[in-house]
Amino acid sequence: MFKNGLIKDIADFYDLTVDQLKILPGLGNKSANNLITEIHRKKTLFLDRLIYGLGIRQVGQETAATIANFLAHRLANTSRKASPEEIFAVGRAITTEEWQTLSDIGPKVAEALFNWFHDDYNYDLLRRLGRQGVTAVWEKKLASQTLSGKTFVLTGRLNSLTRAQAEARIKQAGGQVSSQVSRQTDYLVVGADPGSKLVKAKNLGIKIINEAELLALLS
Structure with missing residues (x-):
């Protein structure tokens, strides 16, 4: 749809019509109607x-989650x-200075x-978007800063979260995420099939937690 200049x-x-969609390859009248209904x-x-969907430069999914939590606190109302x-x-x-107080936002992203x-x-x-009836919502419980000052390293595969989701939630709670275990690491989060980071964490006496314990810290 981007290539065809429709979007x-x-x-x-939200401005797309059935007539615009049904001429696209692989889309007939029925499929176009279904797509419009779903949109x-x-x-x-x-x-x-x-x-994330706004396409702000240098803002990926993780950063979008951090920004959303920050904005939700500013927007705080009972209707959420x-x-x-x-x-x-x-x-x-x-301000740019306020944006930079967020855990994964540096000067370039703050300026953007x-x-x-x-x-x-x-x-x-x-x-x-407002005229089209779009509304933004957020969870009842906003992420707190309970993990402020704590550094986490993740290893292995988690069950209920992707790696990106886990990192984003840690950062939303004020924590930092590192790719390497060191003496500055506070927690190693271990999933299925952990790598060599587990051995190093044990040698350094780093606190090792599983996914359930991470979720408990985040709750």
């Missing part, structure tokens, strides 16, 4: 997915939802975020 940004998804069913988005315009207003009020929220085109983009 330039996230708001364009319009998904107008309530988790805040981190909305942030916000319009795109409200999100833009809150984001626009955040500041510039994004001060671009009138992006304001119009979020206004379009």
Whole structure:
């Protein structure tokens, strides 16, 4: 759809019509109708997915989750939802220095975020999403900073979380994630088929926890 010029940004998804879609290879009238129906069913988005979908430079899924948690604290209300315009207003009020207080945001990403929220085109983009009925929601319990100052290393395969999800949740809770075990490591999180990091952690006397114990720390 990008190649065909039908979509330039996230708001364009909600403007698509059956007539536009049914001419695409492999899509007939029925498939196009089903796709349009599915798109319009998904107008309530988790805040981190909305942030990621905005295409902000240097903001991947992990960073989007960190940003979403930060914005949710600023947006804090009992309904746990916000319009795109409200999100833009809150984001626009955040300085580059404030962005850099987040665990995985450095100067370049902070500058990219500041510039994004001060671009009138992006304001119009979020206004379009608002007019299309898009709403952002977040979990009742916002991530706290209970792991502030703690450094984690992960090894092995986790069951309920991907590696990226585990790292993002640790960072949202204020922790740091390292790729190597050292004397500065506070916790080694061990999943299935751990590597040599487990041996090194034992030799250094690092606290070793499993996935369930990590989730308990995050809860």
